[in-house]
Amino acid sequence: MNRLAHETSPYLLQHADNPVHWWPWSAEAFDEARTAGKPVLLSVGYSSCHWCHVMAHESFEDQETADYLNEHFVSVKVDREERPDVDAVYMEAVQAATGQGGWPMTVFLTPDAEPFYFGTYFPPAPRHGMPSFRQVLEGVRQAWDTRRDEVSEVAGKIVRDLAQREIVQQAPQPPGEPELAQALLGLTREYDPQRGGFGGAPKFPPSMALEFLLRHHARTGAEGALQMAQDTCERMARGGIYDQLGGGFARYSVDRDWIVPHFEKMLYDNALLCRVYAHLWRATGSELARRVALETADFLVRELRTQEGGFASALDADSDDGSGRHVEGAYYVWTPERLRAVLGDADGDLAVQYFGVTDEGTFEHGWSVLQLPQTDRVFDAEEIASIRERLLAERAERPAPGRDDKVVAAWNGLTVAALAETGAYFDRPDLIEAALGAADLLVRVHLDEHARLARTSKDGRVGPNAGVLEDYADVAEGFLALASVTGEGVWLDFAGLLLGHVLDRFTDPETGALFDTASDAEQLIRRPQDPTDNATPSGWTAAAGALLGYAAHTGSEAHRTAAERALGVVKTLGPRVPRFIGWGLAVAEALLDGPREVAVVGPDPADARTTALHRAALLGTAPGAVVAVGAAEGDEFPLLAGRPLVAGQPAAYVCRHFTCDAPTTDPERLRDVLNHR
Known part of the structure; x- marks a missing residue:
């Protein structure tokens, strides 16, 4: 029987009606394989993965293929977003064996969960040099039935090889000026000066590297760093990767020019990029x-x-194209004729020019993705606003893309930080309220009585999987941002509880290195450990950042030391692969700058003079600065202790490296201090 019907993962639920007798990842599935003497098919994907849907339709919904699987294999389906630890361990094996990876990931295991054959997408018939999925199944079955000792020997060797693959040797000290300068040079070499971004196609939004560039400019004044960040952000914002009607970014661009996106929209990308653009505005005032x-x-x-x-x-x-077919990008693309049909000929022609829509199409089958090409023509802002409004209304009538409704703790932590800061910068209390609502859900639903995090929830029901390092780190990061914005010390307290688990359960006490899973988590064939960024900051460097911020708030030497030890890996990797450890480099910038500690005190948080100082503190560009606001000499935050009013007026105190500036009552003076290098 198919056992996915009661799972919380939307991806697993998409497969609950497959004729394949799927199991979720569980000890029971491997017990079944052991008892039946069958190998395990492990299939890993996620709900918005295009090729996962394709393989599901071609193979897992096919009765004949399902019958073969059910007879000869125990089939296990994993949502990589719910179980990033399982995904990481077997993806490492796939990449080591084949030199590449991706999703759907297809791995064949022994009943002891040891991998022996790997792949990603397999077509239903041989294609482009790839065997069909049925051929793969038959080959694996034959090897299992006739050469099982050889299969077991191969699997054992793979596991031993994985166990011997060590993380890059960690330096004993965090990076300093030479390593950060070398990292900047490395990014400059890989920078695409014509199009923005780094490297060739496909191009992913380099959120973490952009944060490093902005912080490096703020600390050193390096104009080249700011220029790379500005130009990349402008190119992305003008490209098809950005939704020119509804806002938000697609996952990546399939071309070097940011024109044609892979249309899925991920929470983590948009949280990270929302924060990047808010920080870019803070640094430059860019409209x-x-x-x-x-x-x-x-x-x-x-x-x-x-x-x-x-x-x-x-x-x-993907979404329904109006004829019952699921087509990638159908919700977002246009033709000149479609624009004229909605807007009329005159406004339709205007929209064609403004959004770069062509007769040939910039996407597939004559369709175009809306973008904002550079042009000398000046468009009327009111006309464009009206056009956008009408096009958005028409698009809302199309069948919408499906939504993966599971709530992932880490990505919600990133979103809390982005919305809290964006709301504070632009005087949008509704965004701060949205951040508070998400933070409240994380506390109510994801956090148990021991302050341990669950990875996911859905419809208010907590999922079965334990949080991994990135969950603890990113949620702590979100809570620290919320504490600075709201002046509510309880969020600092919650961050401290989460970071206590990072110190106790995720950190190697001998080296200060960090693991992606807790010491008491389910034991896999290898304990995953990766300091490099992927689509989001690595749990390792995100934890370093949160530990450093918490230490600045509280004066905790243990947390600061843990952050410095964790950053040793950035000293090693930063000069060599800066694109893939951008968040670690950004945290290192904060460490070199202090980070600065800002205490804003006033008779009443709602007092206009206090509010002006608080806003000036939040708008300071000093890398990683922490802000506490509250009553003079209050106990809401440790930074407020011993900080009186100045001549009866609200005041701001700025400290770093155990040295404090004279307090100021002038918001402009405070901005100058925080923007001063």
């Missing part, structure tokens, strides 16, 4: 950055907020 930050925040709240106050994981790339 484009302000618009994109706010539109992306509004997209998050409008289209991804769940009924319970959390944020859903993703929107699919």
